[in-house]
Amino acid sequence: MEAPPILRLPDEILLRISARLVNPFQNVRAEKLLEEGPTDYYHDLNNVALLCRRLSSIVREVMLADPVVPFTKLDRLVRVYLEYPELAPKTHSLEVVCGFKESLNQKGDHHGWPNMVSGFKDECIDTIRKQTMDEKHKSDWISDLDGWKDDYEASRGSDQIVADFEAQDPYFGLLLVLLPNLQRLLLGTLNTTRIPALMDLLWECQPTVLSGNMSVTHEAWHHGYLMDAFLTAAPRLKQLETPLHWTNHGFTMKSYHNTPDIKMLHPFSKLQSLTIPVEIIAAMPGSKDVVMEELWPTILFPATLEHLDIVVGSADMTPLVNLPNEILLNIANHLLATDLCNLARTCNTLRPVAEKELYQNVVVPSPQTRDRGYRPDFINRICPLVITLLNRPDLAKIVRSVLVCVGKRSKTFTPEERYMAKYDKIIQAFCSECSSGRDSLGDNYIRLRRSRAWSSSLRDKSTKPWLGIMLLLLHNLDALSITFFSSIVDFANDPVCDDCSYDTCDLSELFGGGPNFDPYLVPGLRKVRALNLLARAVSMPWFQLPSLQSLLLWPHITLLGAGAYKLPEKLLYKTPKIKEISAMCWTRCLLDGEAQWGLGATGLLALEPFRSAQSVTLYLHNNVYRHGMSTGMHDKVFLTARQPGDCAALVARLTPLIPTIESLCIQFPEYAFGRHKNVQCLRNIETLSQLQHFKCLKYISIPQPLLYKSPASRIRRPITKVLPASLESICVTFPTLEIRGLLTELLQCQIDHFRNLKEVELETSIDCGEDFGVLDGDDHAIWDDLKEAGIVVYITHDPGDVKPEWYEGVKAKNVGKVADWIETLDKPEEPDIVGFTPFWDGVNVDI
Structure with a gap:
């Protein structure tokens, strides 16, 4: 049987296609701590991998290029690298997440104990024996491959802490030595009991928990092989995110500190970016020593460090007292007002630093x-x-x-x-x-x-x-x-x-x-x-x-002293210095000429007093609450198909600015107040017309439905009757492929009308517009014709309503079941899964 069209594509193209199947993620915050979120990060990739063996190998390479794996399933990831050693050098980033949710662990197994399949242990032993380290450490490492069985029994007793992390210690160490090009290690969702060796590197302390009495000694809390594995990976790392859930218990935070030998992060000789919780600074050796106050930042951090991200999980800012003012200023730039106040209360030394940032821009x-x-x-x-x-x-x-x-x-x-x-x-x-x-x-x-x-x-x-x-x-x-x-x-x-x-x-x-x-x-x-x-x-x-010079007004504002229909002559020409005006406007009031609110600066956009304005930006919202005259209740007022709007009303409001306006931006925020899709009203507004008289206008930004609906629209005006010849740049928001008709018309009129036009920007949005992501790959002749005519076309992408990353800089991708999915890739698949072959046969791909 002939291969489906998509399988005839080269591996390079299939890799690019597979990379786009990685789903977006969002961070989850609960009680100021980082948690895993949705577990469908690789869901689509997994479905593709089940199709056939060739796609399975492609997907495996994508998944293992930047893996995210729960700590409780590190052994599964190690097994994949041992079976496919050619993929290990291609991994540059590794993120280990906590994985302590029920969905992340094996059924009925809270801790997620290792799954020792046949032959896996022998491969692990061979890898360990090849390492250059103390023979006793190797022996301990090999012994711990089966040590989880004892820990499983111990977890039923009193020593649950040791059993919790030691079961995966040998496999974490194996990952560190199996990845020769690892440059990025993210451990933010973990806590320090999971990685005691990293705690040693940061604190130079060696606490341990003795079973039964929980006493502390100076001996290492872990076996030496884990430290050796970290020392092997440390010189290669450029970015390190330490556990942000810093364990706040007596057996760690208040444990013994070996202060005479300060070598914090010394092995990380290429480290450029470091994310640490503030508790690390609080526990740093010498941080309370007045003699070390000016020396410890250069001693404890590698000279290559360019970015230090300190995560503050509580209001106590005291640990930051020893940081230089330059670092404190950078910290203050990223703090909210409440945290700045806490920073100022920490001590007199920090107060001037915090006050400068807090009072330069006062926000009540x-x-x-x-x-x-x-x-x-x-x-x-x-x-x-x-x-x-x-x-x-x-x-x-x-x-x-x-x-x-x-x-x-x-x-x-x-x-x-x-x-x-x-x-x-x-x-x-x-x-x-x-x-x-x-x-x-x-x-x-x-x-x-x-x-x-x-x-x-x-x-x-x-x-x-x-x-x-x-x-x-x-x-x-x-x-x-x-x-x-x-x-x-x-x-x-x-x-x-x-x-x-x-x-x-x-x-x-x-x-x-x-x-x-x-x-x-x-x-x-x-x-x-x-x-x-x-x-x-x-x-x-x-x-x-x-x-x-710049003014922002809101929809319900009216001008005191204005008459019912026009402003008094004495109020005109009173604002000669205002060059920029931004206004929030309600579509119903602005675009259908409704006059129930009287003469408002933005309700009806009375621009007579601002005749020197050169730039006008309008943010239109299609949802407004009004106080009903008869019922006394709040009524919602908006444009509908029965009560449409017309851009002719907008042009009439802009008429006083004909001699001066150079820039006009008509913006429709996609979501008004996060509650409804604001752009849906565009279908109920008649397109722009009669703007050709604005002979000073050089730039316009406007949604495509207000400029050009389609060649078959009921009302079609020549573009020369819509836009002025003075335009130098046009930005069209929410474009579709039908924009090609408008661009063709612009090009035809360039020589006789749009002689100054130099660039066109098409701003697409993931939440609005049928053709998001399609314009980039469109091969219509109009794009080459515009280029030959000297008109530059930019296609920009608005990510839409995407939650921002944490201000702490945590990059956790919240995958969850990645290890189980990776484990399925080496299983044989049937080439003709029911439903898949007809689907791929129906895909029209020209090879």
Whole structure:
């Protein structure tokens, strides 16, 4: 029988195909510890391997190039390498996971004892005898191949700890000596009782547990052959991830330390990347010795080390005290605010390092506004922040950006009386100063009343007065983000209503002065270049900050002082320095012309005041909650097939920017608030038109359904009537193969119309678009034609909703049953498994 088409492909191509069958993984965190997650990492590879012998050998090579195996099944992996020795040199990375779940072990066998099949023991003995090491160590190693039987009996008694790891010790050692090109060893999911030899290398300590009384001696806790195996592999390793579950028990953490001879990690002469838990530093010999304070980092770490990743599993940062400031700064860059506070509390030496990172960019945690059950404790936190800045002017000087929330406090906050005099002095100085521009605050009597009202309001439940003081204290503020919550918002209900959950944002309410208030009077607003406001209504003085260049607005914002249909003439041309505007917009309000919210800066995108803007980015969401006028309930408003949208409404909103706009980005985040697929509404929006009048536009980013649906669309406009001739770059998101029609039309019009067009970017997404991953391999003639015409085409990939890796840098792949699957590869398979042959025969592959 002739081989199916796919089996006629060369091995090189089959290897590349098989490599793509490795499933994505995600890390799992439970009680701040690393665990294995889903066990289907090699599932598809396993299915392919069962098809026939040739595919089995291909898959075996892929699986053994970067194996991930449970500790309790190391013997199975050793058996595969002994049977296929030609694959051992191709392995450069090995990850050993804990494998202590029921699904990872043999049925009815909690510990996963070795499976000694016929001939396997003899091959292990031959390998051990070839090693260069002490003969007694070899003898112990060979003896331990059967020692698991005694340990199995011991596990039923009191000595369960020794029985737990010693059963796999000889096979772990065999793996280390069988892999001559091993460069990457990841052991993060294990604990130190699993690998006592590694603990010796890190600590230079030699504890042991004596059966029965659990006493500690200076003798090694393991047989010497495991240390010899580690010393064999150590000079080859470039990346080492030590066990992150550092055993916190008396027989390890508080055991004997041989401090006179410090040789930590000395055998790892090529090590470039090291991941260790903070407990290792706490237990380092000499780490508490003042004499060694400056010397131990260079003594204990190899000179080749480039990346040190310290995993902190608790709030206790004391072990980091001896690290140099350069390393502490790198650590602080990757810590969250809570951990930075813990770092600052550790000791006086660390406090300046942590404070610098903590206060350069101040973030008072804000809620995920659509998460159920969030309590408004974050609103209270601006008060202690202001107190800190008041008493620490050195910290106030280094603050460059602030993200805060204001609103009604969940509980009464009474400032200490000893600070009230300072607050009064700051407020009086601001209100009574007789400098240029102070007349906008009113006469002396009005300012005196404002000063007294401001001071007394510090005891009210609203935190707005505290925001005003904060802006008076920060003289070097570069970026400001504020959320104004109303007094009636209920964070226990879902959803947060966009009609009634936010408050007005009026500068005159904070400082007085009315609509003509001069924002230059406030020190904290003079240097602000980036502004992000989340409120129900915003006064125009916010947009007249002297240094403001970038602005981010939210859908429910309206402009205070605006009329029903247009802005007053006196408010136009008031924001000449704003060059970048980003706005969150609701599709229903923006694309169907709905006017129920009045004239909003982004609800209807009133851009008249921002006529100098050169860059506009719109983030469109198709899901908004409104407060029903008749029922009083929260209604969901979105575009549907019966209530579609039209890009013509968007073009009308952009009309004031025709003379200046150079960049337009229309973004549809794939998932709005993580709850629904936001891009599904694209099918209900009519395509873009009449943008050809924007003769300064050089760059546009837009989803394909809004630019080009298909050649057979009901309404098709010439591309010259849609896009301006000034375009230099186009980015199309969510593209499909039908984009070739648009590119063909662009190319045909290049000479007469799109003379400046230099590049086209196609941004594909794994979660949206039928042809993700297909455009790369498309062989249509249009791609070569574009290249010959001088137009560069980029295809980029958005990974979609993929969880980020741990910030600790753990790279565990969470495989689980890999050893059992590898074990099945050397079993004979039937060449004609029912159902497979018709499938492969139906695959049309041109050889």
